Amino acid sequence: MWFSSSDNAPRARGEAVEKQAEKWLKRQGLKAITRNYLIRGGEIDLIMQHGKVLVFVEVRYRRSTEHGSGAETITAAKQRKLRRAAQHYLITNFGNHEPDCRFDVLSGSGEPVAFEWIQNAF
Numbered sequence: 001m002w003f004s005s006s007d008n009a010p011r012a013r014g015e016a017v018e019k020q021a022e023k024w025l026k027r028q029g030l031k032a033i034t035r036n037y038l039i040r041g042g043e044i045d046l047i048m049q050h051g052k053v054l055v056f057v058e059v060r061y062r063r064s065t066e067h068g069s070g071a072e073t074i075t076a077a078k079q080r081k082l083r084r085a086a087q088h089y090l091i092t093n094f095g096n097h098e099p100d101c102r103f104d105v106l107s108g109s110g111e112p113v114a115f116e117w118i119q120n121a122f
Contacts, residue, residue, distance in 0.1 A: 017061040017113060018045055021106045024115050030055065042085030046106075054101040056086045058121075061108045071107040071118055079103075079122050 022032055030048040037044040046057035058078075060071055082103060090098045105121040108114065 014061065017108055018059050020113055021057070021059045021108065021115065022046055022048075025057065025106065025117075028117070037085060037089055039085050039088045042081035042088075044082060044085045044089065047089065052100060054090075054099045055104050056082060056089075056101065057104045057106055058082060059106045059108070061113065063109065063111070071105045071116065071121070074105060074122075 018035065022035065025046070025048055026032060030050045033047040033049055033054070035046055037047055044056050045059040046055075048055045048057060058074060060073060086101070086103070090101070102120045103122050105118040107116045107118065109116075
């Protein structure tokens, strides 16, 4: 199932890893708010609450870290897209009363997936 030859295999794998990431973060004490918040020009994989802080989470997965971690693939352009989507979410849901927030990266690798959590990544 994870690595079928269909065109949807990478997408299915990504969705499965995001679900594992959400469960992993819940075990760390975060509360799920929403998954796959999408606007034109950007998407946030997970939005969670960590105490009083709203957390925008980018989930990255690599089968192997031989060529670097998933976190290393987050370019400046990707960060801009994440910030744009987060700004939209904040304006839509909080107006002028934005909560404290941060951007985290959850980088997974291997099978079973092992996660590295980078809080306040950018």
